[in-house]
Amino acid sequence: xxxxTIRPDEKALRIVGTRPVRPDGVPKVTGLARYxxxxxxxxxxxxxxxxxxxxxxxxxxxxxxxxxxxxxxxxVITCADFPEQKFEFVGPERVAINFWHTTxxxxxxxxxxxxxxxxxxxxxxxxxxADEALRLIDVDYELLPHVIDVDEAMQPDAPLLFxxxxxxxxxxxxxxxxNVSKRIEFNIGDLxxxxxxxxxxxxxxxKTAPVHQGYIEPHACLARFDADGQGxxxxxxxxxxxxxxxxxxxxxxxxGDLLVHPAEIGGGxxxxxxxxxxxxxAALSRKTGHPVKIVMRREDxxxxxxxxxxxxxxxxxxVKKDGKLVAADGVFKFQAGAFPGSPVMNATMCxxxxxxxxxxxxxxxxxxxxxxxxxxYRAPGSPISAFAVESALDTIAARIGMDPLKFRLLNAAKxxxxxxxxxxxxxxxxxxxxxxLLDHPAYTAPLGKNQGRGVASGYWxxxxxxxxxxxxxxxxxxxxxxxxxxxxxxxxxxxxxMAAETLGVEYxxxxxxxxxxxxxxxxxxxxxxxxxxxxxxxxxxxxxxVILELRARAAMIWSVKIDEVIWEDGWARTxxxxxxxxxxxxxxxxxxxxxxxxxxxxAEASVNAGGVAPGFAxxxxxxxxxxxxxxxxxxxFIVAQDVGRAIHRSYVxxxxxxxxxxxxxxxxxxxxxxxxxxxxxxxxFLDYRIPVASDLPMxxxxxxxxxxxxxxxxxKGVGEVNIVPAMAAVANxxxxxxxxxxxxxxxxxxxxxxxxxxxxxx
Amino acid sequence: MAKAAARVVLISSHSGHYxxxxxxxxxxxxxxxxxxxxxxxxxxGLGEHLEEETTVAIDGEIHEVGYYQPVRPGCEIFFIPxxxxx
Numbered sequence: 001x002x003x004x005t006i007r008p009d010e011k012a013l014r015i016v017g018t019r020p021v022r023p024d025g026v027p028k029v030t031g032l033a034r035y036x037x038x039x040x041x042x043x044x045x046x047x048x049x050x051x052x053x054x055x056x057x058x059x060x061x062x063x064x065x066x067x068x069x070x071x072x073x074x075x076v077i078t079c080a081d082f083p084e085q086k087f088e089f090v091g092p093e094r095v096a097i098n099f100w101h102t103t104x105x106x107x108x109x110x111x112x113x114x115x116x117x118x119x120x121x122x123x124x125x126x127x128x129x130a131d132e133a134l135r136l137i138d139v140d141y142e143l144l145p146h147v148i149d150v151d152e153a154m155q156p157d158a159p160l161l162f163x164x165x166x167x168x169x170x171x172x173x174x175x176x177x178x179n180v181s182k183r184i185e186f187n188i189g190d191l192x193x194x195x196x197x198x199x200x201x202x203x204x205x206x207k208t209a210p211v212h213q214g215y216i217e218p219h220a221c222l223a224r225f226d227a228d229g230q231g232x233x234x235x236x237x238x239x240x241x242x243x244x245x246x247x248x249x250x251x252x253x254x255x256g257d258l259l260v261h262p263a264e265i266g267g268g269x270x271x272x273x274x275x276x277x278x279x280x281x282a283a284l285s286r287k288t289g290h291p292v293k294i295v296m297r298r299e300d301x302x303x304x305x306x307x308x309x310x311x312x313x314x315x316x317x318x319v320k321k322d323g324k325l326v327a328a329d330g331v332f333k334f335q336a337g338a339f340p341g342s343p344v345m346n347a348t349m350c351x352x353x354x355x356x357x358x359x360x361x362x363x364x365x366x367x368x369x370x371x372x373x374x375x376x377y378r379a380p381g382s383p384i385s386a387f388a389v390e391s392a393l394d395t396i397a398a399r400i401g402m403d404p405l406k407f408r409l410l411n412a413a414k415x416x417x418x419x420x421x422x423x424x425x426x427x428x429x430x431x432x433x434x435x436x437l438l439d440h441p442a443y444t445a446p447l448g449k450n451q452g453r454g455v456a457s458g459y460w461x462x463x464x465x466x467x468x469x470x471x472x473x474x475x476x477x478x479x480x481x482x483x484x485x486x487x488x489x490x491x492x493x494x495x496x497x498m499a500a501e502t503l504g505v506e507y508x509x510x511x512x513x514x515x516x517x518x519x520x521x522x523x524x525x526x527x528x529x530x531x532x533x534x535x536x537x538x539x540x541x542x543x544x545x546v547i548l549e550l551r552a553r554a555a556m557i558w559s560v561k562i563d564e565v566i567w568e569d570g571w572a573r574t575x576x577x578x579x580x581x582x583x584x585x586x587x588x589x590x591x592x593x594x595x596x597x598x599x600x601x602x603a604e605a606s607v608n609a610g611g612v613a614p615g616f617a618x619x620x621x622x623x624x625x626x627x628x629x630x631x632x633x634x635x636x637f638i639v640a641q642d643v644g645r646a647i648h649r650s651y652v653x654x655x656x657x658x659x660x661x662x663x664x665x666x667x668x669x670x671x672x673x674x675x676x677x678x679x680x681x682x683x684x685f686l687d688y689r690i691p692v693a694s695d696l697p698m699x700x701x702x703x704x705x706x707x708x709x710x711x712x713x714x715x716k717g718v719g720e721v722n723i724v725p726a727m728a729a730v731a732n733x734x735x736x737x738x739x740x741x742x743x744x745x746x747x748x749x750x751x752x753x754x755x756x757x758x759x760x761x762x
Numbered sequence: 763m764a765k766a767a768a769r770v771v772l773i774s775s776h777s778g779h780y781x782x783x784x785x786x787x788x789x790x791x792x793x794x795x796x797x798x799x800x801x802x803x804x805x806x807g808l809g810e811h812l813e814e815e816t817t818v819a820i821d822g823e824i825h826e827v828g829y830y831q832p833v834r835p836g837c838e839i840f841f842i843p844x845x846x847x848x
């Protein structure tokens with residue numbers, strides 16, 4: 001690990017940037033942490049979900065009479081147990097939800113649209129009886145032709161998932177339905193003139209495979225629905241407030257009638273930002289009057305929860321002989337899965353974002369096909385377009401004979417550079433991440449036979465938004481910090497650090513917890529690399545309110561005005577005309593006097609945090625290719641990322657390492673493999689191969705610290721941008737090793753071997 | 763002397779449904795609330811769309827849409843599609 005602080009602050013920080021013990025460490029390593037599957041209630045039933053064996057089929061009828069007759073079965077539900085939803089896209093354009101679609105994804109109505117699509121559910125006295133009951137449900141299917149691949153799904157004669165889907169974003173609107181849900185386009189400058197001025201142009205096609213987020217913990221929840229219409233859910237998710245909102249809407253409930261408790265989460269990476277089983281368990285509980293627990297099997301996780309999109313892309317880039325980029329054009333076609341809503345808009349916005357290019361067009365297509373509905377996955381969309389763009393950039397840099405990092409440095413977007421979606425960049429730390437790799441001795445280290453080196457870069461927006469925190473001073477002067485942010489990547493540790501730093505107390509005196517939806521204000525998802533930034537601002541604001549209160553209490557104890565009391569390094573001291581005339585009061589000392597000075601001391605802060613700074617990362621990869629098998633071994637991998645300021649250094653390093661590893665898996669191994677009937681052949685970790693420790697070198701990290709001026713401690717989101725360059729970095733290294741450009745992911749041994757053979761004429 | 767108006771640009775394709783395709787405006791305002799009110803007065807319903815479905819970039823700095831955001835004379839304001847991540 002290396003750290004490169006670009007603009008150090010004047011004031012030294014005591015705890016921010018250190019590596020204190022993680023508050024969730026002991027429960028996790030001793031097995032005491034409670035995940036979604038660990039909760040139970042008296043009288044609890046087990047729920048199970050019947051899933052379509054077909055990729056595309058009309059549901060003629062569902063007969064559950066035999067299942068209901070089985071001893072121990074308490075209820076069977078179908079789509080009829082969920083209220084119909086209005087057909088309308090609501091919410092932000094890039095992530096608009098159409099609840100008409102969502103309710104059909106939770107439970108199929110007219111058609112099953114992918115293998116694994118839920119069609120009915122059972123509640124029974126135990127899991128064995130529930131599974132037996134599923135086999136007794138008789139579904140009459142009319143099989144329909146299906147389509148998986150995005151290019152095939154866009155053909156005029158492709159099987160239609162929705163017979164009335166008219167492409168949005170096209171004027172005039174098409175007169176025929178298709179699987180293309182939406183077209184989007186961003187432009188700046190004059191593309192034609194840009195390419196006319198170019199000395200060299202490359203145009204390349206790319207494809208990426210759909211991949212799963214690969215979280216270790218399957219989805220699990222427990223739901224209880226009381227006779228008074230009030231409900232409770234215990235679930236692992238990336239946001240229990242969003243679980244509450246989506247479940248309430250899908251069941252026709254008031255949000256206030258549902259209480260959601262957070263569980264520990266065993267990985268999410270974007271895949272647990274939506275609901276699958278929570279509304280089903282709640283509907284079964286509502287019908288039976290018993291608590292109902294559902295735990296997904298691994299196979300169901302692969303078949304029925306959101307992977308990210310596979311894509312088909314064309315990228316064209318024009319450059320002057322001196323290396324200056326003058327034009328770029330990208331067309332990105334994304335599988336949305338069975339319902340609209342792929343991350344293609346992100347892809348169109350992020351792909352060229354690291355670069356200062358005057359003339360750019362970026363076009364995206366959101367295309368439905370007979371696969372599970374795509375869900376967010378770490379910087380959703382951006383790694384896919386980056387694979388295409390960064391591969392093409394490497395190609396054109398080689399063509400004009402420029403070093404790939406110096407080429408990127410020459411074209412790096414700085415503050416004031418245009419983006420394809422309109423605003424100018426306000427931050428310019430991208431070049432610092434490139435320079436960090438240029439300065440690293442690994443960049444010029446010699447390579448052996450069959451070895452190659454690749455570099456690539458990436459951009460991610462990062463996010464802010466709504467967060468809440470409460471801070472309470474306990475009777476003994478210790479502190480509880482409660483937020484509404486699910487802790488996925490160490491947020492309890494970072495919240496405790498920021499609170500301790502602000503209050504001037506020891507880290508060990510602060511206990512950070514994740515509160516349920518009834519105990520703290522609305523807090524949006526732990527997603528978009530927003531939590532340490534946005535919830536961190538809420539924590540600091542709450543701490544500052546507590547400090548104000550502590551000064552008031554000290555003033556009361558000393559019979560002076562509050563203006564004569566300052567808070568410094570965890571102590572109240574007199575200031576103004578009579579500094580230091582009283583013995584300083586500690587937080588513990590003031591807490592001991594809380595009753596006589598007005599009662600418990602605490603504060604809450606809720607924010608809608610803005611002023612986010614984007615994430616930039618540049619990565620270096622060394623590989624060795626086995627020319628006999630086509631197997632690629634990653635020898636070295638370095639992530640240089642602008643992290644703003646690292647709050648808990650180990651957790652930040654872990655984010656960089658994790659993103660790189662997931663990108664390496666996406667590059668080399670991972671893909672959904674379907675048979676001719678549209679059925680998934682590798683729905684398990686033995687056949688869907690994510691990288692394990694023995695596949696990887698130690699990931700090296702360079703924390704480039706360019707503090708964000710809009711956060712009290714300079715925080716920028718760190719969780720996502722690290723995955724963005726990874727696939728292209730690996731692809732560029734493979735190209736360097738074998739002299740052949742692979743344009744399809746994954747670069748599995750057969751594809752690499754075929755490329756080597758093609759190159760040698762074999 | 764007349765105050766320099768803010769340059770306001772709508773990027774979201776949905777915005778075009780309200781404005782008939784017009785994307786750029788010059789608006790005198792002190793806060794983002796003033797900007798939204800001015801646009802909504804001209805195109806009823808646009809204000810709610812901007813509040814619910816967009817993020818705003820003011821001189822390149824990305825913020826959540828909030829009435830309280832100060833608007834500097836001559837600044838550039840882009841209403842862009844709201845950002846979500848994984």
